[in-house]
Amino acid sequence: IKPVFDNATPVTQAPEPQGFLDDVLQGFAQAQKTLPAKYFYDDAGSDLFEAITRLPEYYPTRTELAILDAQGPAIAAALPQGAALVEFGSGSTVKVRRLLRHLPDLAAYLPVDVSESFLHAQAAGLRADFPVLRVEPVAADFTRPFSLPADLGDAPRAGFFPGSTIGNFEPAEAARLLRQFGAVLGAGAVLVVGVDLVKDHAVLEAAYDDAAGVTAAFNRNVLTRINRELGGTFDLDAFAHRAVFNDQASRIEMHLVARAAQDVAVAGRPVAFAAGESIHTENSYKYTVESFRALAASAGWAPVQVWTDPQALFSVHALRL
Ligand code: AVJ
Numbered sequence: 265i266k267p268v269f270d271n272a273t274p275v276t277q278a279p280e281p282q283g284f285l286d287d288v289l290q291g292f293a294q295a296q297k298t299l300p301a302k303y304f305y306d307d308a309g310s311d312l313f314e315a316i317t318r319l320p321e322y323y324p325t326r327t328e329l330a331i332l333d334a335q336g337p338a339i340a341a342a343l344p345q346g347a348a349l350v351e352f353g354s355g356s357t358v359k360v361r362r363l364l365r366h367l368p369d370l371a372a373y374l375p376v377d378v379s380e381s382f383l384h385a386q387a388a389g390l391r392a393d394f395p396v397l398r399v400e401p402v403a404a405d406f407t408r409p410f411s412l413p414a415d416l417g418d419a420p421r422a423g424f425f426p427g428s429t430i431g432n433f434e435p436a437e438a439a440r441l442l443r444q445f446g447a448v449l450g451a452g453a454v455l456v457v458g459v460d461l462v463k464d465h466a467v468l469e470a471a472y473d474d475a476a477g478v479t480a481a482f483n484r485n486v487l488t489r490i491n492r493e494l495g496g497t498f499d500l501d502a503f504a505h506r507a508v509f510n511d512q513a514s515r516i517e518m519h520l521v522a523r524a525a526q527d528v529a530v531a532g533r534p535v536a537f538a539a540g541e542s543i544h545t546e547n548s549y550k551y552t553v554e555s556f557r558a559l560a561a562s563a564g565w566a567p568v569q570v571w572t573d574p575q576a577l578f579s580v581h582a583l584r585l
Contacts, residue, residue: 285494285531291543292535301432301546303486312482319478321470324428327578328458332362332426335571335580340366342569342582343454344420348372351424352406352445357386359426363456364394371419372398374412378405409444421449426458428578431515431549435559438549442563446585455565455583461576462550465509472507472516472548480505483518483545490530497529506542514555518546553579 284303291298305313317325332339343349346369351360354375364373373390377383380403387401404410412421423445430438445455472479483505490496503520510517519542528535551559556579557567565583572579 288490288494288530289533292530296544297542298544299486303489304482304546306485306489308488309482309485312478312485315478316474316482319474319476321474323467323471323577324460327573328426328428328580329359329362331571331573331578331580332359336362336366338569339363339456339571339580339582342456343367343422344452345369346371346419347422347454348374348412348416348419349422349424350374350376350412350449352376353425353429354383354386357390360424361393363424364397370397372400372416374400374402376402376404376406376410378403407441410448412448421453423449423453423455425455428458428460428548430457431460432547433549434547435549439559439563442560442565446564449585451585453585454568455585457581457583459551459556459579459581460548461572461579462514462552463577468509468516468550469507472518473505479507483520486545487520494531495529499526502526514550516548516550517544519544556581
């Protein structure tokens with residue numbers, strides 16, 4: 265169990281089931297080599313993702329922010345009065361700020377994040393900007409069960425899960441996650457979740473293969489991490505970035521494709537690549553309003569309302585348990 269800042273609610277969570285090396289070796293032992301997308305996000309990777317969100321081709325972040333700005337009052341009105349609002353994977357809190365200004369009667373805001381130092385800094389910033397808001401940071405991995413602080417009283421519960429992070433999970437895992445959010449929040453809760461929409465394949469593929477090569481650098485960063493943290497010998501230039509929309513599965517897939525046959529070592533263990541062989545590094549599932557509602561329903565959540573931008577690029581759903 266990691267130490268927790270004294271202003272973050274300590275939660276009891278088992279340690280990470282597997283470490284980076286185990287995940288990498290296991291992923292490379294598959295017929296289709298694969299790496300978990302969560303390893304993109306070290307400091308350099310988080311900076312690269314920030315840069316992605318500002319790319320002209322990467323529409324999701326700015327479109328979701330535009331929906332939150334345009335529909336903030338309506339989204340706020342869909343939440344129960346005096347709610348305790350839990351944000352799953354709160355990060356920089358940029359998005360929730362767009363809602364908080366419309367929620368003067370919130371009982372508490374509970375950002376949940378694994379990065380304790382970041383959580384600490386973000387909570388301090390929020391307290392400065394929203395002096396009457398009770399901010400109760402929770403240091404936890406939202407993908408695994410955790411409990412809320414006991415002293416929230418009978419405030420109704422609301423949840424916030426923006427960014428289409430849900431799209432990074434296999435549909436069955438996404439349903440499991442939504443069900444777990446329900447278990448954390450309880451019956452009667454309202455969940456607001458941002459979901460990227462299916463659209464023209466060229467638009468989708470450009471968003472994940474930008475002209476400036478930022479997404480390519482983000483993708484290759486996972487190899488940089490393997491080299492630095494696991495004694496890997498990857499030649500970054502020997503792997504091409506590829507992003508394709510898989511129509512059947514309704515997802516963008518990111519791959520790193522070996523330009524030629526090569527042998528690489530990871531922690532002293534050999535890993536062989538054939539020419540053209542890929543490492544599947546990320547899935548980003550895209551939903552229609554209907555297909556996401558079906559997924560949510562399978563996890564016990566009923567549709568309340570949905571908001572989209574004028575071009576129907578992105579959706580923000582309110583769901584009730
Ligand atoms: C952070 C998972 C929402 O899938 O669009 C962006 C990650 N990967 N470009 C996404 C990502 C490549 C992003 N999410």
